[in-house]
Amino acid sequence: MSDKSVTADAGDFAVYGSSYFAASMAAHAERPALNLDLDVDVCVIGGGLAGLTTAREIARRGWSVVLLEGRRVAWNASGRNTGFVLPGYGQTPQAIIARVGLERAKILWSLALAGFGYVRDTIAETGMPGAELTEGGWLMVSKADRADDVREEARFLRTTFGADVAMWPTLKVRAHLKTPSYFQAIHFREAFHIHPLNYALGLAKSAEEAGVRIFEQTPALSIDPVGVRKRVVTPKARVRSAHVVLAGNVHLGDLLPGISRTLVPVTTYVAATAPLGEKIGEAIAFAGSVSDTNWADNHYRLAGDRLIWSGRMTVHESSPARYAKRLQRDIARVFPQLGEVEFEYAWRGTLGNAVHRMPQIGEIQPGLWIASGFGGHGLNTTAMAGNLIARAIVEDSKTWRHFEPFEMVWAGGSLGRAVAKIGYLTVATRERVTARLAQRQVRLRKQKSVVDERQAEKLWGRLQNGGDAEVAAAPVDAEAEQPAQDNTVSKLLRKMRRKKSTG
Ligand SMILES: Cc1cc2nc3c(=O)[nH]c(=O)nc-3n(C[C@H](O)[C@H](O)[C@H](O)COP(=O)(O)OP(=O)(O)OC[C@H]3O[C@@H](n4cnc5c(N)ncnc54)[C@H](O)[C@@H]3O)c2cc1C
Known part of the structure; x- marks a missing residue:
């Protein structure tokens, strides 16, 4: 294992994308590839947040664990996301209740909340460098004037799940986010954001300290999951283990094509501005993170006086530079006072969505586990999944069974991607039309x-x-x-x- 200094080089950008997070990554280790056969209790495939948390929690319980990562730890979604740590799931609470009923939905909410707490506690306990945990909460902003709906949603979250949320009226929202595009918001007070890459790297280090052996540049090429001892084949060596955990997200590919086909890969785009100095205060006076959509539009936060802005989606990977132009326009639309901001970094990351927009967590067949499909809401839910699976394997806990209603269903192949794209375009268009209508109403009222x-x-x-x-x-x-x-x-x-x- 070789240690690298804090300064990112071209190699790091090639691995982690041309991201602000790669540029500001903490000192980190490069691990060797696996080149000798190993016999362990558990083999985890995938070195994103799901795999790292699972491996760490199993090792902390005293079992031997190997983690195989095909490229580098956290090179994709886990190191490239915007770092919002939120309660709940990608799917709406109402849809979850409709699917599993109120009582189970409450349990699922509390599990996701435990994952949220795990991220906070792990950062505090390990003192990992550069995690940059920033308080301030999360604002979910409405682009239409819907005071009654937003108030009702906040009340619903409070009374149903005990969520620590408050409704912000338009005046308060606009005092913090200086744009006429926004009306009311729900403020999730406890939410926070982090430097996602440094969190993942810190988690990997902590997992190794607990006894996990991590091998990078080691793709699992094939797997024989039948029998008491499973076999995983890599380019130079094999691993035998009692349990295998699949934490490969959308990158699992041909290893188990049937499982890969249950996820729709969705690529989203992120950019970080050059430092904006005092100018940023003319637009944003809020330390937390902001989403002005459930799915389709903008998510942003500050990193010092830089603005980190993400949005847009494609079902195939496209050029971040191309999408940066669109993000630039999106910023100008919401905060015209910032003018045409200059980006210093632009990158993309790919997440995996299941049809039901809930994570895939559980035992597929004896000893073969899955932790995948965390969508755009993976920081708390990967932590939750890692803990659930570790407890299931080592302590025979059955809590993961609360996810059984969310089965692994075929995501529709290229048709599924087309549906996802159309779904995105429909939601994006609807949101923009609603926002435009809201603005028109405001203009009409003024004219009147x-x-x-x-x-x-x-x-x-x-x-x-x-x-x-x-x-x-x-x-x-x-x-x-x-x-x-x-x-x-x-x-x-x-x-x-x-x-x-x-x-
Ligand atoms: C741009 C973007 C912004 C986001 N913002 C947020 C946010 O603010 N908040 C939030 O909660 N979530 C966010 N998310 C979602 C979150 O990042 C993901 O849900 C989460 O990181 C998924 O983690 P993972 O471990 O499942 O997958 P990944 O990070 O994709 O890791 C999977 C790993 O498995 C490895 N692998 C796959 N197959 C094999 C194999 N055969 N052999 C060996 N290794 C293999 C891959 O190389 C990869 O490293 C965002 C995602 C993106 C893309």
Whole structure:
């Protein structure tokens, strides 16, 4: 194992993407490839967050563990994500309740919350360098004026799951995120964000300290999962183990094609601006993370005075530079005061979505386990899955069975990708149309009040000139046209009527 200094080089960018996180990665180790046969209790395939957490937790319970990583630890989603650590799942709570019922949904929520706590505790306990845990919560912002819906959603999360959330009215949202694009928001107070790559690297180090042997550049080429001792073949050596954990996400490929086909790979794009200095304060005065969509639009946070912004999706990997242009436009749309921001880093990462948008966790056949499909909500759920599977293997815990309703179903192959793309485009379009309509309504309301002011001024002038007959006639029409709005004309007419009757 060789240690590398803090400064990232071209090799690191080639592995981890041209990301801000690669540029600011902590001192890290390169592990050798496996070149001798090994016999262990558990073989974990995949060195992302799911595999690392599982391996660490099994080793901490005293069992021997080997982790095989085809490339480098956390080279993809686990090291390239935006680092929001949130409660819950990618799927909405309402859909989860519809699928498994309220009681099980509550249990699932508390499991995801335990995963969330694990990330926080692990960073604190290990003192891992560069994890940059930042408090401030997570704002889920509405781009339409939906005060009642947002209030109801916050109430639902509080009363159903005991979630620590608050509704923010539009004024408060706009005091923190200075844009007329946003209205109300739900603030998840406990949420935080981290430097995802340094967290994964710190987790790997901690796993090794617990006894895990990690081999990089060691793809599992084939697997014989039948029998008491499973066999995993790599380019230069074999591993025999009682249990195998598949934590390969969408990169598992031909190892077990039937399983790979249960995920739709989704690539999303991220960019980090050059330091913006004080200018950032003109747009964002919020230390936490922000999503202005459930799925399709923007997710962002600060890293010092840089803005890290992610959005857009494709079902095939595309050029980050190309998508950076779109992200630039997205930022200008939300925060025009920032102008055309300059990006210093742009990268992409690929996540895996199951059809039900819930993670795949459990025992597929005796001794063969899966921890996969964490979608865009993987920081807390990979931690949860690692713990559930470790406890299942070592302590025979059955808690993972709460995920049984979320079976592994075929994701539809290229048709599934097309459906995902269409789904994204539909949601993105719907969200943009809703946002535009909301903005239009605001404009109309403003125009209307200007017209009212003008009408009022005219009427006032006529009344001053002795148009008493108009006072008697006009109120009925004016109020009938705008029954729900106490507009300026109506107010003025009422005032005149009162004046007239008293004097
Ligand atoms: C751009 C982006 C932003 C995101 N933002 C957030 C966020 O803010 N918050 C959040 O909660 N989630 C976020 N996510 C989701 C989160 O990053 C993922 O859900 C999570 O990292 C998945 O971890 P994993 O271990 O399952 O997969 P991966 O990180 O993909 O790791 C799988 C590993 O398995 C290895 N592997 C596969 N097959 C083999 C084999 N045959 N042999 C050996 N090794 C193999 C791969 O090389 C890979 O390293 C984001 C994802 C992306 C892409």
